[in-house]
Amino acid sequence: MGKALYSPPVMPSREPLLLDRLDRPIVLVGLMGAGKSTVGRRLARRLNLPFVDSDTAIEDASGLSAGEVFERYGEDDFRDGERRLVARLIEDGGIRVIATGGGAYVNQSTRQLLNDKAITVWLDAPVALLAERTARRPETRPMLNKGDRSQILSSLIEQRGPKYAEAHIRIPSSSGGHSEVVEAIVAALEKHLGLP
Numbered sequence: 001m002g003k004a005l006y007s008p009p010v011m012p013s014r015e016p017l018l019l020d021r022l023d024r025p026i027v028l029v030g031l032m033g034a035g036k037s038t039v040g041r042r043l044a045r046r047l048n049l050p051f052v053d054s055d056t057a058i059e060d061a062s063g064l065s066a067g068e069v070f071e072r073y074g075e076d077d078f079r080d081g082e083r084r085l086v087a088r089l090i091e092d093g094g095i096r097v098i099a100t101g102g103g104a105y106v107n108q109s110t111r112q113l114l115n116d117k118a119i120t121v122w123l124d125a126p127v128a129l130l131a132e133r134t135a136r137r138p139e140t141r142p143m144l145n146k147g148d149r150s151q152i153l154s155s156l157i158e159q160r161g162p163k164y165a166e167a168h169i170r171i172p173s174s175s176g177g178h179s180e181v182v183e184a185i186v187a188a189l190e191k192h193l194g195l196p
Contacts, residue, residue, distance in 0.1 A: 019047065025118045032102040039178050049096050052089055055099075082104050083110050111166060115166065115168065119169065121185055131149045134149060
């Protein structure tokens with residue numbers, strides 16, 4: 001007679017509880033290269049929610065890439081359009097996952113709106129990882145094409161870090177798999193929503 005194989009107890013999924021409690025969008029914020037778009041897509045798939053990338057929405061509305069809009073019209077006009085777009089995504093309602101551009105959350109009124117009407121999640125990544133990731137597609141990062149990438153990113157995190165820190169949830173985004181980041185977000189959402 002052979003030994004019985006050990007089977008760990010099956011734990012009931014907490015996902016239905018999470019989705020029952022979720023009454024607002026989940027918005028990912030953080031610097032460019034933190035993984036907001038990739039993690040956002042995976043998180044939406046994991047929770048079976050729609051996903052919206054604000055940069056893609058800008059491209060759809062303008063017919064230009066977000067980087068081209070930034071270059072053509074300047075940062076002030078780009079940020080104004082981004083602010084209006086993010087407000088529309090939130091005000092339109094609907095529970096979904098939204099990935100924002102790196103500078104969207106820096107705007108005071110946008111930050112207030114997102115913190116009031118969404119669950120904000122800061123993906124916080126180290127500068128070395130941000131520099132490596134943003135180097136892969138430099139044409140999409142016009143802010144980083146004006147000097148040393150790492151120095152610019154360090155300066156941006158110094159300026160924006162205190163604002164990102166106002167997000168409801170902070171998740172370290174490392175060089176590990178995106179699925180680990182997704183699971184960390186799900187666990188943090190459960191805690192944020194007070195699930196047992």
